[in-house]
Amino acid sequence: MARLNADNERIAHEIIGRYPRKKSALIPLLHLAQEQDGWVTDEAMSHIADLVEVTPAEVLGTCSFYEMFKRHPVGDYHVNICHGIACHLLGADELIHHAEETLGVKGGGTTDDGRFTVEGVECIAACTEAPCLQVNYRFANKVTTQDFDALIADIRSGARSDIPPHGTLAKTRQSIPEERAAGPALVEDAQEPAWLSRNGSDQ
Amino acid sequence: MSIPKITTARWDVEDGHTLAGYERTGGYSALKKALEMTPAEVHEEVKTASLLGRGGAGFPAGVKWGFCPPGVWPRYLVVNGDESEPGTYKDRIMLERDPHQLIEGCLLACYALGLSQCFLYVRGEMAHGQERVAAALNEAYEAGYVGKNILGTEVSVDVVLHWGAGAYIVGEETALIESLEGNRGMPRLKPPFFPAAIGLYGKPTIVNNVETLSNIPWIINNGGQAFADIGEAPSTGTRVFAVSGHVNNPGVFEVEFGTTTFRDLIMGEEYGGGIRNGGSLKAFIPGGASAPWFFEEHLDLPLEKGTVDRAGSMLGSGAIVVMDQTTDIVKACHNVVRFFSRESCGKCSPCREGTSWLEKILQRIIDGNGRRADLALLMDVCDNISPGIAWPPKQTTICPLGPSAVSPIASVIERFADEFDAYLGEPSTEQAVEVR
Incomplete structure (x- = not known):
């Protein structure tokens, strides 16, 4: 629990290398830290x-703006129940109430065994x-209340290994082979792309 | 007339998200065709198509593409995949089921305008979308469609997958750019920060929505005119609408733009399938949480940008949320206002303070602690965010998020006065509080 480990540091350098400015990699790197x-x-x-x-203050400034970054330990399973308008119309409040009752936690709280955090969230699409x-x-x-109970039971019994630990988003990462990379378009490199100038330049 | 599926054609193709599936169904043919055309010709096809931006504002993409100042390099493409509008998720499905179509659209835009690098910004919560896009990019790089010397030509463009971390406001294009620069996602003031002129890293930047770019391969394959022939000008082509809420058959549907009506979409057998349990329509949101609400009398309006704008609302990002007669309008209104209150970035005080005041006042009305004067107070706070409470809205804020919180209140406060009254109880002798 600390700095990025050696593997992740290598991934971090790869990600940073894709951007014309290093700071652009901040959000992906914070995700990497959260994954770790x-x-x-x-x-x-x-x-x-x-x-x-x-x-570090700038990193905190960015980190603290975004809902997904947790700056304190959360449950192994972060359960986000949508309470956007469409879900609201079809019983989200009842579902959230049921989840909080069942797990014995309140808005954003984590169960004593550290397994589950439950939160009502804005539209998740x-x-x-x-x-x-x-x-x-x-x-x-x-999700009905019965579905919810079954889901929690499945997770507790280890039947949902398809759900990765909190912090892991995409299980597939982008990887750009070195010989295929065009490289970042540097701000300082104010060149008109070759394919445009060949065609009589800018419209 | 039967309308071709333009952006959703591969949603039913099992392996449509893979390179093999995409190529088998005609994928990357538009890129090959475009590389034989001049960049200006590619741009011209998109202009002819009259493709309106599908992200919410509905500005013609071909025109937006023409706004880059000549001679300023490099130029960037930023794909807005930070879809978070309550009521829709069309972009998420496009990312998951047809990522190559979007990538091809990006490459066509880059070729047409001389954009040197593309950043594909996907919403943080869309983990599956991110992995589908990452896998598609990895395949496309391998096959030579993306990166250095695309298909053996001198065209070299990297498409970089970037992902967010949960902030609705980042869907606003200047906030998106701030976020992509590694900052808090707060909108920039326009002018001067129109992205096409001063965007990412201060350089010309085209910001397009996922659905907008997903239309480009079809336009290049079939010609801009074929696209313009579908729909009702200026709302050409097809559009993808999500119908949710109290309907029998909620779903995401691609329909002809400009001719299909709200009634078709909400009541039609092949679409929404009518109000659940044989109930009646109370209200519907025609274009996402930011849009003023519509009612029974608006059902026969066509899904056409100009018509809907003139009727006092907007199609936004194509999110239709339907409410039946059982809906508690005050609670529904509070729900949408709470969304904007939570998602306000905090940069402008009328929005930061105003939206949370609106939420709190509505909450106390629901809790039975409301006062008569609260109705006037709500309108007064609304007026401070959006002077005159008109449509299209004026704003005292940098971006339209604040005025969006005004929409639901302005839509229902008079029409459903009886429901507010039911919460407020009998008019008392209590003196109204002077609010100014």
Whole structure:
């Protein structure tokens, strides 16, 4: 729990190398830190500050703006129950109430065993499947209270290994082979692209 | 007339998201065709198509493409995949089911305008969309469609997958750019920060929505005119609408733009399938949470930008949320206002303070602690965010998020006065509080 480990530091350098300015990699790197530790630690933020050459305060400034970054430990499974308008119309409040009762936590709280954090969240983009939720950003659609109980039971019994630990988003990363990379379009390199100038330049 | 599926054709193709599936169904043919054309010719086709931006504002993409100042390099493309509008998720499905179509659209835009690098910004919560795009990019790089010397030509463009971390406001194009620069996602003041002139890193930047770019391969394959022949000018082509809420068959549907009506979409058998349980329509949101609400009398309006604008609302990003007669309008209104209150970035005080005041006042009305004067107070706060409470809205804020919180209140406060009254109880002798 701390700085990015050696593997992640290597990935971090790869990501930074894709941008014309290093600071652009900040959000992806904060995700990387959260993937490593389950939340974003102060040490990781300092390390990222070094990597992208800004102050730790700037990293905190960005980090604290975004809902997904947790600056304190959360449950292994972060259950986000949507309470956007479409879900609201189809029983989101009742579902949230049920979830909080069942797990014995209140808005954003974590169960004593550290397994689950439950939170009512703004629209998560599955409006026609209302009410919906995400567990570590994996969807469950048209969720009844019985469905919810079954989901929690499945997770507890280890039957949902398809849901990765909190912090992991895409299981596939972009990887640009060195020989195929065009490279970042540097701000300082104020060149008209060759294919445009060949064609009689800018319209 | 039967309308071709333009952006959703591969949603039913099992492996449509893979390179093999995409190529088998005609994928990357537009790129090959475009590389034989001049960049200006590609741009011209998009102008002819009269493709309106699908992200919310509905500005013609071909015209927006022409706004880059000549001679200023490099230019960037930023794809707005930070879709968070309550009521829709069309972009998420496009990212998951047809990522190559979007990538091809990006490459065509880059070729046409001389954009040197593309950043594909996907909403943070869309983990599956991110992995589908990442896998598609990896395949496309391998196959020579993206990166250095695309298909053996001198065209070299990297497409970089970038992902957000949960902030609705980042869907606003200047906030998106701030976020992509590694900052808090707060909108910039326009002017001077029109992205086409002063965008990412201060350089000319085209910001286009996922659905907008997903139309480009079809336009190049079939010609701009064929696209313009579909729909009702200036609302050409098809559009993808999400119908959610109290309908029998909620879903995401691609329909002809400009001719299909709200009634078709909400009541039509092949679409929304009518109000659930044989109930009646109370209200519907025609274009996402930011849009003023519509009612029974608006059902026969066509889904056409100009018509809907003149009727006092907007099509926005194509999110239609339907409410039946059982809906508690005050609670629904509070729900939408709470969304904007939570998503306000905090840069402008009328929005930062105003939206949370609106939410709190509505909450106390629902809790039974409301006062008669609260109705006037709500309107007064609304007026401070959006002077005159008119449509299209004026704003005291940098971006339209603040005025968006005004829409639901202005839509229902008079029409459903009886529902507010039911919460407020009998008019008392209590003196109204002077609010100014």
